[in-house]
Amino acid sequence: MALGGRESLETEVVATRDPPRVRRDQDRELVDAILRKDRKAAAEFVQVHSDSLYAYVRSRLAPRSDLVDDIVQDVFVAGLGGLSRFEGQSSLRTWLLGIARHKVEDYYRARLRRLDSLSEAGNDLETVSFANLELDASLDRAKLKERTHRILTELPEQYSVVLLWRYWERRSAKEMAKQTGKTEKAIERLLARARTRFKQLWEAS
Amino acid sequence: MDSDRFFTKLVEETDVIESESQEAPARLKSRIYSALVTHLAEAGPLLSLTATKKAGRSLCVFEAALTHAPVGERARVMNACSVCHARVLAEHLESAPIFWPHCPYAQFHRGKSV
Numbered sequence: 680m681a682l683g684g685r686e687s688l689e690t691e692v693v694a695t696r697d698p699p700r701v702r703r704d705q706d707r708e709l710v711d712a713i714l715r716k717d718r719k720a721a722a723e724f725v726q727v728h729s730d731s732l733y734a735y736v737r738s739r740l741a742p743r744s745d746l747v748d749d750i751v752q753d754v755f756v757a758g759l760g761g762l763s764r765f766e767g768q769s770s771l772r773t774w775l776l777g778i779a780r781h782k783v784e785d786y787y788r789a790r791l792r793r794l795d796s797l798s799e800a801g802n803d804l805e806t807v808s809f810a811n812l813e814l815d816a817s818l819d820r821a822k823l824k825e826r827t828h829r830i831l832t833e834l835p836e837q838y839s840v841v842l843l844w845r846y847w848e849r850r851s852a853k854e855m856a857k858q859t860g861k862t863e864k865a866i867e868r869l870l871a872r873a874r875t876r877f878k879q880l881w882e883a884s
Numbered sequence: 885m886d887s888d889r890f891f892t893k894l895v896e897e898t899d900v901i902e903s904e905s906q907e908a909p910a911r912l913k914s915r916i917y918s919a920l921v922t923h924l925a926e927a928g929p930l931l932s933l934t935a936t937k938k939a940g941r942s943l944c945v946f947e948a949a950l951t952h953a954p955v956g957e958r959a960r961v962m963n964a965c966s967v968c969h970a971r972v973l974a975e976h977l978e979s980a981p982i983f984w985p986h987c988p989y990a991q992f993h994r995g996k997s998v
Contacts, residue, residue, distance in 0.1 A: 712939070713924075717931045718963070719941035721920045722988035729913050734906030738899070748912045755916045759923055824898040846891040847899060874887045 706771040710762050725755065728772060732779050739783045739843055742832035750786065754779045780848070784858070787844045791859040791869075794837050830880045838873035845870055913992040914974035921963050929961035942986040965989070 709727075712720030732754055737747045758775050765774055831839045844850050852870060856863040924930055933951050937943055943951065946968060950960055965971050965988070973980040974989035982990045 715931050716924045716928070717936055717939060717941065718921050718924070718965070719936055719988070721924060722917050722991070725913050725917045725920065726988075726992065729908040729916065730906065733908035733912070737906060748909075748915075751908065751912060752916050752919060756919060756923060759920050820897060823894075827894060827898050842891070846895050874891070878887075 702770060703767055706765075707767055710765050710767075710771065713759070713762055721759075728775055729755075731772060732775055735776060735779055736783060739847060740786065741828055741843070742834075742839060743836070746786065750779075750782050754782055757782070784844070784848065784850075787840050787848075787855075788858050790836065790840045791844075791855070791861065791866075826881075826884060830877060830884065833880055834873065834876055837869060838876055841866070841869050842873050842877060909978060910980070910993040911975055911978055914971070914980075914989050917988055917992070918965065918971055918975060921965060925963045925966075930963060932957060932960040933964075934960055944984045944987040944990075946984075947986075 709720055709723060713724055729751065733747065733751050736750050736754070737744065740747055740750070754775060757778050761778070765771065769777075831842070834842075841855070844855055845852065850858075852866040853863050855861075856866045859866070921930070931939075933943060933947050934957075936947075937951060947964055950964060953959075968987075968989075970980075970982040970984060970987050970989045973982055974993060980989065980993050982993065984990050
């Protein structure tokens with residue numbers, strides 16, 4: 680099953696707000712068993728949900744694959760802590776992906792807050808044009824994905840973080856500024872530099 | 885194409901996560917399971933192995949032995965996995981040589997349902 684960023688997650692939430700009874704019952708049964716402290720239910724919880732959470736977190740932390748395991752584990756621990764509040768309005772999977780999204784944003788926020796280089800100075804807002812840049816329709820999705828991932832990996836970390844947060848998680852510069860305590864202008868400036876560098880690497884690849 | 889349109893299209897084209905092709909490492913699943921059961925046990929006794937079996941769950945050979953041994957209920961609500969060699973192997977090796985039927989760690993490493 681495919682899942683995307685914020686919009687896709689929200690679409691999925693909407694789509695599963697009234698989950699089919701069978702899955703809803705299965706989710707409820709599993710949650711109740713874990714709350715009764717059934718260790719085998721905890722194992723099932725991990726087995727059923729770890730692959731999708733791992734795939735999501737891994738895609739959002741590129742290139743920091745070293746942090747993926749810790750964040751996925753944090754998601755499960757936070758999920759366990761909040762299970763008594765799970766009401767079944769969405770599927771358990773969607774509910775866990777929501778927690779994962781918050782954890783990923785915690786990481787983005789921490790990384791950008793730590794940066795001193797988000798200055799107001801300079802005049803480098805969008806100096807590069809994307810007019811001549813097209814997505815090569817002949818590239819299949821897997822190759823496009825690999826190329827994108829490679830470029831994100833090559834970018835300085837603050838550039839990949841700000842692009843992932845803005846475009847893959849669909850957050851506005853204003854929201855990012857609010858969450859990091861930076862000014863919107865500083866975020867826009869960082870985005871402009873990140874896009875420029877991304878474009879250079881895209882054209883060179 | 886402006887930059888926002890370029891990135892929006894790029895995300896549309898590439899943001900497809902196939903969970904089947906991005907399987908979580910078995911070591912990670914093992915560590916997460918250990919962490920969850922530790923958290924459950926810290927908050928009070930686990931569901932006893934006897935009750936777990938009655939609920940229709942399968943027990944591993946060591947857990948099954950505990951339900952038959954004259955050890956008292958206290959031993960049956962403890963986290964037996966915390967002292968099991970399978971846990972240590974499963975948390976540190978990606979293809980751990982553990983094959984006990986109904987052992988969660990063995991099943992993470994075989995990718996089967998628990």
